[in-house]
Amino acid sequence: MPDFIAEWLNQNDIFNAMTIMEYWDGLVTTVHLVFLSLVIGLVVAVPLAILRTVKNPFVSGPIWLYTYLFRGTPLLIQLYIIYYGVAQIPGIQDTFWWEIFKEPLYPALLAFPLNTAAYTTEIIRGAIISTPNGEIEAAKAYGMNWFLRMRRIILPSAARRAVQAYSNEVIFMLHASAIASVVTIVDLTGAARNIYSRFYAPFEAFIFVALCYMALTFILVFVFRKLENHLLRHQRPVNG
């Protein structure tokens, strides 16, 4: 560690090695939680989005209802229902599920993916139904069956159209993950709340995490811009 940082840390009551470690652990928890939620959410959302475009209302109806319910209510309430709710399921405290769900991380790992999957499903569905008809006709003319068409033509084409809206959803999820601190998970916000209550120093505690979140946000924006450039490279002007 450079000397001037060490010296500054020695003179500072709040940002000492211990609190920095607390923030670091919080950062790890936040990244872990957001990454897992997004991966699970995306894995769930792709098949749901495909089924949501099926004409049969008995298939698409329940998925519509699911996305409508999860998009129409606040994530905080969904988290509360799962966090307080699982403990009330009769008999759960005698099964091995209780070992998992008594940790607050797991209710959050159920609520967050369910929430982000609902939004992602609608994003992907929008991209799927706006596939140019000519692309589908061409695929049919080549004799591709439904599955091959979906895999080779529709989904890759939809991914290009969905990536921008999805990047917003990813940033939204990062910001929404701050509410994990409400159910006693010590994520970045949780670490800041602990440090605030120990030192009664709101500006230091919260402005510092605000900067951490901002850094994470800008990293995500940068990564998605790269990804977008990569996916849309065929649309780049020839001399651009």
Next chain:
Amino acid sequence: MLDLKGYGPALAEGAVVTIELAFFSLALSLTLGLLGASAKLSGSRVLTGVATAYTTLIRGVPDLVMMLLFYYGGQVAVNALSDYLWETREIDFFFQFDPFISGVVTIGLIFGAYMTETFRGAFLAVEKGQIEAARAYGFSTWHTFRRVMVPQMLRHALPGIGNNWQVLLKTTALVSIIGLTDMVRVAEEAAKAERMPFHFFIPVAAVYLALTAGSELFIKWLDKRANVGVVRGN
């Protein structure tokens, strides 16, 4: 019939608090959005810079962190100001920074940034010829803004405002975390006391759902009205 164990009136009052919070925040965010968009389109480098810094900062930070900062930090700032005024000028000035004000300020600031982008896009969508025509009729800048720009811009801004409003409505749930007795807070206390989480949270979720669904219909209706006479090409 749904038995709310005597928490019914408190929940209803909480719902009113939630709606008030949402409307005050909306008013603040629309004001900030108009100011921000005007600043971004003003052509002045300083104003554009300030507005860009504002929207960038806000979009990088989670709403909850900002709320905690304003709520806890706001009180510390008021205390410091109060001490300073008393020591230097012997002015007795103090007020309690309550969760409602912090909530309105935070949500208003956050959605002000989103509204800025919405309004900016909408202003840019107004045809240039309209503004030129207004100038040719001798309208002043303010007059052009009020009589020509705003009415035509609103049509383009409406879908964006609607989306922001839907998100804003759901963000109000966060204010329960800093201690505002809105319906989420009441439901949480009732759920803990009665050990019946589903019983209290699901009705609250249903109220939110009704609010978002109702707004959706209202925005559709507004949109239809605002687009009267617009011929859409295919």
